Amino acid sequence: MLHRFLAPDLVRIYLQTKLYAKSFAGISRRMNRGSLRVMEYVSKGLIDDSDAKRGVQTSIVHTDMAQAELFEVLSAQRKWLSSCVVVTRGGEPMSGRIMRDCTFTCDRNIAGFFGSIVQEVAKTALVAKDFYDGRSSTTSGTGLVRPLRITYARRVFEDTREAPRLIKVLDDWRESAMSLFNASPYVHAGLLDYSDGSTYDLWVASSDSVLIVPKTVATADSISSLCDHICNRFEEGEVLEA
């Protein structure tokens, strides 16, 4: 059965690979006995083929590796995590899957899994929620917006095929509409999230980042969803203060 960590009336937060790593490292440190191991993971990565119509591929890997090793592998392969099945070995036995959208399933020892693993991941997710809060002009407390930026380690947009791919990805973002004002040489789009009235300007004016400028209303749920959509469907970058 699928469970959501956070009460449904709270904001939906998405776990980036970095947050998974932080949570799992914390869980491992707190374990008195045994270790946390990954038995299966679903990851995404770019398709390195200029003829490919899709930009991103999904891989499912059945394995048995220490949690820290998973993040080293992902980093080396330039991939990001969608979900993973973790088990404890050597201590209180438990296992379950943690999904990127903060949902989980458990197939062994739900009480232990919830208390030791899910709650730890939820703590990290809630800190992330604070990052997305209060960014619109009506919620920032100053009347000024607080833009954020998704930064990439490489110059993604030097490849002229990448901006159109991002535009296509944005077009598919949940219940939303995109107004494309400019597609080249820089990208400027307006986004309206119909589900809660959040609105944004989105700019790609440098080769390695996407700038998101919230407008009058921009809920943490919506911003988090937008950032995750870009990170999960286009390419995972680091979401930072602009």
Place this chain on the structure above:
Amino acid sequence: MSTPLDNAVRKMHDECNSYTDTVMALRAIAHELRWDSKAKAPKLGTEVSFGRRMQTTDGNRVSKSREVTPDLVIQLDNRSGVIAEAKTALSSIAERRRSRLLEIQKYDDNLKGWLTPTETVESHSIVLLVHLHRDQEVAQQITELTTEGAFKMDRSFAVVSFAVITQGKTYFTLSLAHGSLLDREKEARLRRRTPIDMEHLAGNPEFATLKLYDAPPPVPLLMDLIQQCIASRLTPEQRDTFKDIGYVDVPVRVEVLTRWMAEDYGPRCRQGARAPEIPPRSWVHDAMDRFVELGWAKEPDSKAYGLFVYTYKRRVKPFEKFLKHCAQIQLELEQKKVAAESWESLPLFAHLKDQ
């Protein structure tokens, strides 16, 4: 092969981009002229007002004792400032540009309305912002108008051009095409062409929400802002209805919508009574009429002037729809105009005109 409608859509899209670029140019010059390059921050005590209402004196050569609304007023300190006016849609024909260039002399006056206790400053510079593709023609014409005695400025006057360039990063560049500024250091920087990081401009919280200035935007751009504005202002009940049935009818009065638009996208600053009316109600009303034509809104009662019912529902690519609709109207108007002119050139057949 492009149809006339495709061409009209492209032209309208260009007009929208030109308007957005002009707003960015105003933001860029505001940023540049108050930027303290040593402190790497805006100079303390500087104030920026977009579209502030100012008063001319009896001695004004162009507009005596009248209210004028420069696109941008930068208060540098209690003694000096800058007035900037953007003229982007300048004709390629010098004669057609003439009156628009001469008009800027109205700011060469001891204007009242500055943010000082006396509402005046000792001196100010006047900046005319033009797009790069017109800067040399404008500079040349200003020189000629000055020589013939039609153009005279007692204060520092500069023509500054702007353009967007992309080289890895996208920059907004400002460059001095003619004249001088009171601030010699800034003048020297503009002579060298100053690139400003587009991301820095777009993400500057102080100006990030500014979308409208003193000139009317192309209607598709305004419609896009209106649909976003309405979306942001739904009540919880309206939002619940939308979630339940997929749409909700939102009654909205033009005067209320105009106020929301001013709050969300107009020039926001400490302007008090000198705050400009941007957007004016007429812009918003005209745009709402376009929504009615598109079937996105209704006017429920023709007697209740200014009341519209906007249907909020999920739409795909709204801006493209606005562009296409407005371009279609523009095209029809142009075709009618051409037809009318054809009849005028054929007086012998005038009796057939209405058949």
